[in-house]
Amino acid sequence: MLCLRATLCRRASQRLLVRRRLARDFTIAIDGPAASGKSSTARAVALELGFGYIDSGSIYRCATLLALRNNIADVSTGATDLIDLINKSSVDIKFQPSSTRSAPNLITGRLSVPDVRILLNEEDVSEEIRKPEVNRLVAKVASDGGVRTAVLGIQRALASAAETRSTSVAGKDGVVSVPGGVVMDGRDIGTTIFPNAELKIYLDASAMARAIRRWDEMNSSLKQARAADPALAAGDKAPAEYPSVEDIARELEERDYADINREHSPLRIAKDAVVIDNTAMTFEQQVYSIADLARDRMGLERKHDDL
Ligand SMILES: Nc1ncnc2c1ncn2[C@@H]1O[C@H](COP(=O)(O)OP(=O)(O)O)[C@@H](O)[C@H]1O
Numbered sequence: 001m002l003c004l005r006a007t008l009c010r011r012a013s014q015r016l017l018v019r020r021r022l023a024r025d026f027t028i029a030i031d032g033p034a035a036s037g038k039s040s041t042a043r044a045v046a047l048e049l050g051f052g053y054i055d056s057g058s059i060y061r062c063a064t065l066l067a068l069r070n071n072i073a074d075v076s077t078g079a080t081d082l083i084d085l086i087n088k089s090s091v092d093i094k095f096q097p098s099s100t101r102s103a104p105n106l107i108t109g110r111l112s113v114p115d116v117r118i119l120l121n122e123e124d125v126s127e128e129i130r131k132p133e134v135n136r137l138v139a140k141v142a143s144d145g146g147v148r149t150a151v152l153g154i155q156r157a158l159a160s161a162a163e164t165r166s167t168s169v170a171g172k173d174g175v176v177s178v179p180g181g182v183v184m185d186g187r188d189i190g191t192t193i194f195p196n197a198e199l200k201i202y203l204d205a206s207a208m209a210r211a212i213r214r215w216d217e218m219n220s221s222l223k224q225a226r227a228a229d230p231a232l233a234a235g236d237k238a239p240a241e242y243p244s245v246e247d248i249a250r251e252l253e254e255r256d257y258a259d260i261n262r263e264h265s266p267l268r269i270a271k272d273a274v275v276i277d278n279t280a281m282t283f284e285q286q287v288y289s290i291a292d293l294a295r296d297r298m299g300l301e302r303k304h305d306d307l
């Protein structure tokens, strides 16, 4: 009898906990080194859970594009001008769960990755911010404390706009609560931006796996550009600068070194982060295990124990 009452009490308090958690919005922070799979994973997790998504790296990339377009090559001397430009600019991240595509090197996978478009002052710069000149300068731009403060405001505003809210919907078993939340990926999301995030993931993979995946991704984009441009396809126009796997590995290593060793918000594993090395994992395994970790913490049923 005592045992039954204790069980009932525990169930009631679990239900209360679940209700409280559902009433609160849920934040998932995904950090890690370059090309470890943060953004593709974050988008697929957001799609799976019905959450919003923010790619914080794209804001630093937009800041870098502003520096390049305004001839601010030396960030240490031009920081004041750059901060002024950032403060006057608008950045928008359009997460499009309804428009999905297979990630380039995941041809055999069943999961798709939702598209994201990045608008800087209403101009679509999604492709331009991924160019080699931006890759080369972005870590330098992101190391400046003043630039980070300017970006922080944009990040928080975008996150609260993107966050989906918990709702109640009528289901076949009565009214069901659907939790809301946001997934944000970057370098300092779990340590600085959302230190109280309900779930923190540190995603990693070997340096070689990351370089090959990024090379593969760039190769696929080039193939698509060739198919779309008859002059490129016919060889009448020179293709864009195309780095080797070794070039990419070097660029990733330099950027990681700068991100880990900078003074402001360096890349660190948050104390309470779950570390996932996906070198030998499939994309589905990493997405489903993160989504189920989130479901556990929201007090919801897991969906992918079969993996
Ligand atoms: N487990 C995995 N196996 C193979 N490729 C993966 C895996 N996870 C991610 N990728 C691929 O690695 C590349 C880099 O991922 P991305 O999400 O852009 O990384 P990041 O945001 O950390 O830079 C993408 O092409 C993505 O599809």
Ligand SMILES: Nc1ccn([C@@H]2O[C@H](COP(=O)(O)OP(=O)(O)O)[C@@H](O)[C@H]2O)c(=O)n1
Residues within 6 Å of the ligand: 033, 034, 035, 036, 039, 056, 057, 058, 060, 061, 138, 139, 140, 142, 143, 185, 186, 187, 188, 189, 255, 256, 259
């Ligand atoms: N939260 C963040 C996100 C990105 N960044 C900086 O922005 C750069 C580009 O981030 P990204 O996430 O787009 O890079 P990839 O891992 O996709 O190559 C990083 O190398 C960091 O220098 C940061 O400092 N803090």
